[in-house]
Amino acid sequence: MALAAIAAPPAGPPDLRVQLRRARVRRRWQFAGLVALLAGAGLAAMMIGPMRIPPRDLGAWAMGRLGFPAEPIGAAERLVIERIRLPRVVLAACIGAALATAGAAFQGLFRNPLADPGLIGVSAAGALGAVGIIVLGHRLTPALPGWAAPFLLPVAAFAGSLAAVLAIYRVSLHEGRPVMATMLLAGVAINALASAATGFLTFLATDQQVRDLTFWLLGSLGAASWPKVALVAPGVLLGLALLPFAARALNALLLGEEEAGHLGFDVWRTKWIVMALAAVMVGLSVAFAGVIGFVGLIVPHAIRLAAGPDHRFLLPASALLGAALLVAADLFARCIVAPAELPIGILTALLGAPFFLWLLLRVKVAWQP
Amino acid sequence: MRSLLLSLLCAGSALAAPQRVVSLGGDLTEIAFALGRGGAIVAVDLTSVYPAEAQKLPRVGYVRALSAEGILAMKPDLILASGDAGPPEVLRQLERAGVPVVTLPKDHTLAGITAKIRAVAGALDAKSAGEKLAGAFDADCRTVEAASHAGRPLAAVFVMARGDGALSAAGSGTAADAMLAAAGLRNVFAGTEGYKPVSAEMLLDLAPAVLVTGTRTVQASGGLDRLKQNPALSLTPAVKADRVLVFDDMYLLGLGPRAARAARELAIAARR
Amino acid sequence: MIDARGIVVERMGRPIVSDVNFRAAAGGITAILGANGAGKSTLLRVLCGDCRPDRGSVRYFGRPLADWRPVELARRRAVVPQSSALNFPFTVAEVVLQGRAPHLERGAPGVDESAAAAALDAVDLARAASRDYTTLSGGERQRVHLARALAQVGLDGGGRCLLLDEPTSSLDLRHQHDVLRVLRRFADSGGCAVVVLHDLNLCMRYADKVVLMHYGRVLGSGDANAILTPDWLGIAYGLRVRRIEAGRDVLFSAG
Numbered sequence: 001m002a003l004a005a006i007a008a009p010p011a012g013p014p015d016l017r018v019q020l021r022r023a024r025v026r027r028r029w030q031f032a033g034l035v036a037l038l039a040g041a042g043l044a045a046m047m048i049g050p051m052r053i054p055p056r057d058l059g060a061w062a063m064g065r066l067g068f069p070a071e072p073i074g075a076a077e078r079l080v081i082e083r084i085r086l087p088r089v090v091l092a093a094c095i096g097a098a099l100a101t102a103g104a105a106f107q108g109l110f111r112n113p114l115a116d117p118g119l120i121g122v123s124a125a126g127a128l129g130a131v132g133i134i135v136l137g138h139r140l141t142p143a144l145p146g147w148a149a150p151f152l153l154p155v156a157a158f159a160g161s162l163a164a165v166l167a168i169y170r171v172s173l174h175e176g177r178p179v180m181a182t183m184l185l186a187g188v189a190i191n192a193l194a195s196a197a198t199g200f201l202t203f204l205a206t207d208q209q210v211r212d213l214t215f216w217l218l219g220s221l222g223a224a225s226w227p228k229v230a231l232v233a234p235g236v237l238l239g240l241a242l243l244p245f246a247a248r249a250l251n252a253l254l255l256g257e258e259e260a261g262h263l264g265f266d267v268w269r270t271k272w273i274v275m276a277l278a279a280v281m282v283g284l285s286v287a288f289a290g291v292i293g294f295v296g297l298i299v300p301h302a303i304r305l306a307a308g309p310d311h312r313f314l315l316p317a318s319a320l321l322g323a324a325l326l327v328a329a330d331l332f333a334r335c336i337v338a339p340a341e342l343p344i345g346i347l348t349a350l351l352g353a354p355f356f357l358w359l360l361l362r363v364k365v366a367w368q369p
Numbered sequence: 370m371r372s373l374l375l376s377l378l379c380a381g382s383a384l385a386a387p388q389r390v391v392s393l394g395g396d397l398t399e400i401a402f403a404l405g406r407g408g409a410i411v412a413v414d415l416t417s418v419y420p421a422e423a424q425k426l427p428r429v430g431y432v433r434a435l436s437a438e439g440i441l442a443m444k445p446d447l448i449l450a451s452g453d454a455g456p457p458e459v460l461r462q463l464e465r466a467g468v469p470v471v472t473l474p475k476d477h478t479l480a481g482i483t484a485k486i487r488a489v490a491g492a493l494d495a496k497s498a499g500e501k502l503a504g505a506f507d508a509d510c511r512t513v514e515a516a517s518h519a520g521r522p523l524a525a526v527f528v529m530a531r532g533d534g535a536l537s538a539a540g541s542g543t544a545a546d547a548m549l550a551a552a553g554l555r556n557v558f559a560g561t562e563g564y565k566p567v568s569a570e571m572l573l574d575l576a577p578a579v580l581v582t583g584t585r586t587v588q589a590s591g592g593l594d595r596l597k598q599n600p601a602l603s604l605t606p607a608v609k610a611d612r613v614l615v616f617d618d619m620y621l622l623g624l625g626p627r628a629a630r631a632a633r634e635l636a637i638a639a640r641r
Numbered sequence: 642m643i644d645a646r647g648i649v650v651e652r653m654g655r656p657i658v659s660d661v662n663f664r665a666a667a668g669g670i671t672a673i674l675g676a677n678g679a680g681k682s683t684l685l686r687v688l689c690g691d692c693r694p695d696r697g698s699v700r701y702f703g704r705p706l707a708d709w710r711p712v713e714l715a716r717r718r719a720v721v722p723q724s725s726a727l728n729f730p731f732t733v734a735e736v737v738l739q740g741r742a743p744h745l746e747r748g749a750p751g752v753d754e755s756a757a758a759a760a761l762d763a764v765d766l767a768r769a770a771s772r773d774y775t776t777l778s779g780g781e782r783q784r785v786h787l788a789r790a791l792a793q794v795g796l797d798g799g800g801r802c803l804l805l806d807e808p809t810s811s812l813d814l815r816h817q818h819d820v821l822r823v824l825r826r827f828a829d830s831g832g833c834a835v836v837v838l839h840d841l842n843l844c845m846r847y848a849d850k851v852v853l854m855h856y857g858r859v860l861g862s863g864d865a866n867a868i869l870t871p872d873w874l875g876i877a878y879g880l881r882v883r884r885i886e887a888g889r890d891v892l893f894s895a896g
Contacts, residue, residue, distance in 0.1 A: 015758070016734060016754055016757060016758040016761065016767075016770050017751065017754045017755075017758070019734065019770060019771055020734065020738075020754060023732075111726060111728070111729075113729070248742055248745075251731075251735075251739060252739055252742060254727055254729045254731070255725055255726070255727050255736070255739065256722065256725055256726045256727070258689070258691045258720075258722070259720070259722060259725065261690070261691070261711060262689065262715060262718075262719065262720040263715050263739060263740070263742045263743060263793070264711045264712035264713075264714070264715030264716070264742060264743035265711065265712075265742070266711055304729070304730065308730060308731060308732065308735065309729035309730060309731055310731070310735060
């Protein structure tokens with residue numbers, strides 16, 4: 001009798017199909033929440049700044065822009081809204097989305113939740129490219145047509161990032177297949193090499209350049225403008241649009257490379273595409289905003305803790321949260337010490353690290369029986 | 370009719386005198402105050418530490434990392450920018466906002482200061498005060514020449530230190546180099562460019578007879594005695610003969626209206 | 642169904658698998674047996690396509706492995722690894738549903754979910770569907786991966802293959818038999834199951850064909866009853882093995 005009572009299975013949980021439907025609904029809400037978060041951050045960033053612009057003016061500007069009749073606003077307010085705040089918010093959103101998505105992609109690819117663009121040397125190599133141009137660029141500029149000069153820095157940073165990814169990939173090839181452990185170690189080596197080369201360039205640099213470098217290496221969105229947005233956005237949007245197509249393959253890669261192959265994925269091609277897209281996104285970010293840490297590490301972590309590691313959700317959700325985080329961080333950077341501003345890299349670390357610790361703490365509690 | 374026009378013109382020029390100036394450069398701020406136009410300055414950069422009134426003004430941050438909106442929020446009608454001011458995007462945005470930006474090209478010589486004074490005076494609509502200040506500055510410069518050409522040129526070095534004891538020396542293209550030259554001293558690091566880290570061996574080899582440094586370096590080193598005990602410095606002829614000259618950083622390196630007086634003081638102190 | 646000929650795998654000039662011919666037929670369970678280092682896992686990796694042999698060829702359904710498009714092969718063949726590197730907090734259901742990847746958007750709505758649910762049920766994990774994979778025990782994880790493979794090729798194996806590397810190594814007695822009964826059903830319905838096993842008793846009871854390996858070569862292959870003899874096993878393991886016949890059951894004991 002007692003034995004029978006033990007052996008009888010407890011009432012089962014709902015059917016798998018119901019469970020999956022519930023999970024889908026929950027994710028839809030989470031996604032909507034992230035969209036709202038980004039919209040809120042963007043709106044706050046448009047409304048708040050060292051220059052006082054009443055919400056009424058912002059509303060009037062938006063109405064006017066949308067073609068509705070609205071009372072005209074002051075030229076200075078208009079300029080701050082259109083030429084200073086809006087490009088800055090858009091650039092922050094682009095770069096936040098790019099860093100977070102690239103982080104999520106690298107983590108999937110390396111099957112390591114710590115594989116941040118910073119960790120595997122992609123950011124450092126991008127920074128090296130940019131520092132090279134800051135220090136030595138004046139020797140190149142006379143040889144170039146005038147219009148090309150402003151492109152020099154972003155192109156060099158992008159080239160650096162891509163070169164790092166290719167080098168890591170090449171080094172880690174073993175019998176035609178990349179080995180993940182070697183890949184991470186190669187990343188560490190590239191990081192050290194790029195940092196050393198950057199250090200050497202710093203030594204060659206003049207005082208003025210060293211101070212530029214310091215600020216640049218801490219990251220800033222202070223020089224945001226529409227032309228910059230026009231250079232960053234296409235590459236970032238390309239990555240954001242194409243990476244989700246690799247989401248299922250990245251999910252399978254988490255099981256292991258061979259397992260992914262057994263599930264019918266072209267592992268080699270997936271890796272190439274993901275690496276190239278992520279490098280484009282990181283390179284563009286480094287080129288236009290310097291080194292902004294933590295976004296690529298924290299954002300995917302937070303999403304995974306809330307919704308699991310499924311890349312079909314993780315990639316777009318990371319883009320949204322990363323964009324919201326960087327827009328918010330830039331808002332703080334502009335306002336805390338106004339009329340001056342803080343380097344945003346300091347702020348992402350200040351905002352990001354405690355948030356990360358809080359998440360860890362929460363998970364620890366949740367795991368206790 | 371004619372007098373009316375004249376008064377209108379006067380009113381026009383009175384209106385044209387900028388009332389809300391953001392000054393981006395310690396030397397420019399100093400000149401503006403020396404011209405008696407300090408009251409028109411509403412915000413300054415981090416290097417504007419002289420005169421004391423300037424320190425009470427809002428700071429728009431480091432001169433290489435400015436924020437367009439932060440500066441515009443001060444509602445300026447003129448921006449005085451040193452050649453260092455940037456990033457260029459921000460200056461462009463400020464210009465596009467309709468704020469006149471007067472950029473003074475970088476010039477690390479005493480001779481350039483006269484032109485700088487005239488340019489700032491022009492921008493601030495204080496021409497006559499500018500002529501007076503420029504004249505006074507030129508007169509100071511002549512006294513420097515008198516003081517600096519006495520005797521043979523002494524070998525000198527300007528060092529800057531961080532708290533951890535690491536030293537940098539001023540090479541060519543720095544304000545310190547210009548001041549040493551003006552004071553008739555031979556900068557032993559003229560062969561290098563900008564501030565470069567120095568080692569004990571290098572300093573011993575170059576054997577400077579005079580060591581010049583700033584008050585901030587002395588503070589960062591934990592006092593003049595501690596600085597002199599720095600292994601890189603303790604064996605130099607300058608420290609052994611106790612020819613260590615400490616100047617206020619902005620006074621010595623500001624390249625403002627006080628630069629000629631500072632150079633003269635340096636020349637005299639070095640030869641005492 | 643699976644046909645490998647003249648397989649040679651060398652590592653640093655030393656042969657690990659030498660000149661192995663291997664056939665696994667549809668409708669049967671083929672077990673690969675042998676001591677540690679005999680080349681069982683390497684042979685299985687060659688059969689999977691994870692390891693390219695230095696010589697020899699592998700064919701599935703008569704077609705060389707290289708001629709299969711990955712997704713095409715994945716629809717007809719699943720592989721269960723001995724252990725997986727997965728350390729991300731997928732739910733059990735998410736892992737099992739990954740087995741449906743090669744079939745997506747091919748079936749009617751709900752097919753994937755039904756296949757996953759049936760597979761979970763078959764390995765006795767229906768109630769763990771929403772659990773975090775990383776909190777499972779080793780044996781539970783092993784069963785999750787079996788369920789993933791079953792979701793991929795189906796519980797009934799007509800025209801399909803299932804390759805498993807020591808699927809029972811972390812399982813308790815009951816689940817060992819559960820797993821082999823799942824394989825039995827897969828084979829009985831026309832599937833081709835290839836399994837690396839260590840347990841002679843399980844092998845005797847469930848395998849239709851046994852391939853006994855020794856130092857990279859096939860010592861003998863054929864009907865389980867014919868191969869699992871004290872003589873053969875004594876050579877393969879370098880140990881005296883007693884075969885105890887108890888009615889219909891045959892048991893093995895070392896020493």
